[in-house]
Amino acid sequence: xxxxxxxxxxAAPAAGKGPGILGMILPALFAAGAAFGGAKIAGGHQLxxxxxxxxxxxxxxxxxxxxxxxxxxxxxxxxxxxxxxxTIAIEFAEGAKDAKEEMLKGLTPRIRDASLTYFRSIAYExxxxxxxxxxxxxELLEKLHLAGMASAERVLITDLVVQ
Numbered sequence: 482x483x484x485x486x487x488x489x490x491x492a493a494p495a496a497g498k499g500p501g502i503l504g505m506i507l508p509a510l511f512a513a514g515a516a517f518g519g520a521k522i523a524g525g526h527q528l529x530x531x532x533x534x535x536x537x538x539x540x541x542x543x544x545x546x547x548x549x550x551x552x553x554x555x556x557x558x559x560x561x562x563x564x565x566x567x568t569i570a571i572e573f574a575e576g577a578k579d580a581k582e583e584m585l586k587g588l589t590p591r592i593r594d595a596s597l598t599y600f601r602s603i604a605y606e607x608x609x610x611x612x613x614x615x616x617x618x619x620e621l622l623e624k625l626h627l628a629g630m631a632s633a634e635r636v637l638i639t640d641l642v643v644q
Contacts, residue, residue, distance in 0.1 A: 543575035543634065546585045550640065551597060557605035565608060567600060568640035571625065574632040588630060595628040596621060608643050 547570040554562040571592060573585070599621050607613050618636045625633045 541575075543573045544585060545637075546571045546573070546589070546592070547639070548589065548593060548596070551593070551600060553597065553600045555600070555603060555605045555608055555643070561605075563605045564644050565600070566640065566642045567638065569596060569621070570637040570639055571630070571633050572635040572637065573630075574634050591628050592625060592630065595624045599624045605643070608641070614638060 548568065550566050550568040553565050553567070555565050556562050603617070607617070618638065621636045622633060625636070
């Protein structure tokens with residue numbers, strides 16, 4: 482005779498009792514609403530169109546003088562020299578008196594001298610910095626203006642190799 486009580490079987494989970502249809506649809510509705518709201522907000526933030534009076538129009542290039550490549554050594558911060566090959570072209574203003582082809586060929590030695598003088602004065606770290614290309618173009622253009630090429634409008638760096 483034992484005093485043991487018979488154990489009742491464990492209650493089995495009721496079939497079909499899960500999150501229910503509302504539990505599945507409600508998160509889907511919230512996700513769809515969030516996606517729709519995000520798309521509406523993102524679509525509402527458009528960049529304003531540039532005003533016609535401030536819009537820059539690209540001018541066609543004037544006469545261009547492509548120079549032979551320059552070979553220069555540029556020193557780094559530790560005074561170690563690095564060989565550099567650079568090829569440039571100079572765009573001149575359309576209709577400028579010194580921008581005729583025969584005049585441009587006569588200016589080549591002066592342009593090469595001003596360019597070589599400038600390239601020998603810059604540091605290796607400046608040359609390898611891609612963001613400094615605009616600064617190099619601007620400074621070289623200033624040197625060309627000082628050397629007598631007042632009608633030079635743009636310096637194009639067509640090739641630049643540094644070791």
